[in-house]
Amino acid sequence: MDAAKPLIGLLDEPGAYRDALADTIARDGLAVFAAERLEDLPADTVLVVAHAQAIPSLEWASLTERLPTVVVSDSRLDADLLTAVDVGLVDYVVEPMRHGQLLRRMIRKAIELRQLEDERNHDRERLAQLNMHLEELNESLETHLALLRLDQQAGGHIQRKLLPPHPQTIGGVSCDYWLIPSLYLSGDFLDFQRFDERYTLFYFADVSGHGASSAFVTVLLKYLFNRWLGEWDAKQPEELPTRWLAALNRELLDTGIGKHATLFVGVIDQQLHELHYSLGAQLPKPLLVADGKVVELPGEGMPVGLFPNVEYPRLTYRLPSNFRLWLCSDGILECLPGDTLDMRLRELERRVLNCTTLERLRDSLMLDIPPDIDAEGDGGGQELPDDLTIMMLSGFGNDHE
Structure with missing residues (x-):
């Protein structure tokens, strides 16, 4: 089906001249409707061809506001033509009968330009509507982000409430730590508890990833x-860490959440000055400082929650009278200089050897984070590449500087 022809309105006094002009316009497939007044033209008129003498001087402006207009005149000196030009009309043809082809081209060009202008106006309207919609979406997103931020902050506050008090001393062994999440919630966690007058238990965990899902695992x-501690009968302390890691490995696999962790679990025998422990791929490895030397606690172990039926090592280490035991999550490696992992581990050894307090090691990292951020309830607007936790145990007669 052919597309409808554009309808051209012709405004002029009735007569042979108007009929001839209508025929001239209609030769290239344009539809023409002749009338004496603008009000008589059909609503679907797309353009007006008006004789300069057919429109009163005061009506030119209102005509051009409604429809694209081409003016025709028999003389370039026609006073009415000059009036039309003065109000802003620039499309006109003198002696249209002689220049019919030019007139038709001007008509089609004017229609094209009007269509382009209509499309631009339509695009501007759509863009304005889109911008309004985007503003509404952005406002909604900001609201949801604010609620999520408050929720994360509340979750981080609850998570920190589950941590042990610090610093604290149990049976001659002191514990202090510094935990800073990469944003609000942490995948790092630790605990330090008295079992009885002889045994103190602690663990240090780094759950894979960070954020809400990792924080849920720490809970x-x-x-x-706590449940396993309540079931322990204080017998075979050397067996407790390896049993706990094996049980936790089964629990994480059974949940099917796809999370694993590196862990260190220790039982301190305050009577015999012995540390019974087991490792689950802890990196960096625990560092013991005594007598001016730093050593890695021996032992290896698989990550917890990755593979079934894993056996974890049962290890015992005789603790010196004065010692400092450092445990760090792998987030600390992001804060140390060095091009390789080995260089960063050696740098960590150097720093724990020279730092007699947790504050000194923390300050040596030169992070732009308030030192008491773990007591403040959020990450202070700082986003680290990974969660960062440092735990230091010292005893039995170690003097803090």
């Missing part, structure tokens, strides 16, 4: 370790 750790 599970807290629950499980």
Whole structure:
């Protein structure tokens, strides 16, 4: 089906001249409707061809506001033509009968330009509507982000409430730590508890990833370790860490959440000055400082929550009278200089050897984070590449500087 022809309105007094002009316009497939007044033209008129003498001087402006207009005149000196030009009309043809082809081209060009202008106006309207919609979406997103931020901050506050008080001393062994999440919630977690007058238990965990899902696992750790601690009969302390890691490995696999962790679990025998422990791929490895030397605690172990039926090592280490035991999550490696992992581990050894307090090691990292951020309830607007936690145990007669 052919597209409808554009309808051209012709405004002129009735007569042979108007009829001839209508025929001239219609030769290239344009539809023409002749009338004496603008009000008589059909609503679907797309353009007006007006004789300069057919429109009163005061009506030119209102005509051009409604429709694209081409003016025709028999003389370039026609006073009415000059009036039309004065109000802004620039499309006109003198002696249209002689220049019919030019007139038709001007008509089609004017229609094209009007269509382009209509499309631009339509695009501007759509863009304005889109911008308004985007502003509404952005406002909604900001609201949801604010709610999420408050929720994360509340979750971080609850998570920190599950941590042990610090610093604290139990049976001659002191514990202090510094935990800073990469944003609000942390995948790092630790605990330090008295069992009885002889035994103190602690663990240090780094759950894979960070954020809400990893933080949920730390809550599970807290629950499980408290449950297992309540079931322990204080017999075979050397067996406890390896049993706990094996049980936790089964629990994480059974949940099917796809999370694993590196862990260090220790039992301190305050009577015999012995540390019974087991490792689950802890990196960096625990560092013991005594007598001016730093050593890695021996032992290896698989990550917890990755593979079934894993056996974890049962290890015992005789603790010196004065010692400092440092445990760090792998987030500390992001804060140390060095092009390789080995260089960063050696740098960590150097720093723990020279730092007699947790504050000194923390300050040596030169992070732009308030030192008491773990007591403030959020990450202070700082976003680290990974969660960062440092835990230091010292005893039995170690003097803090």
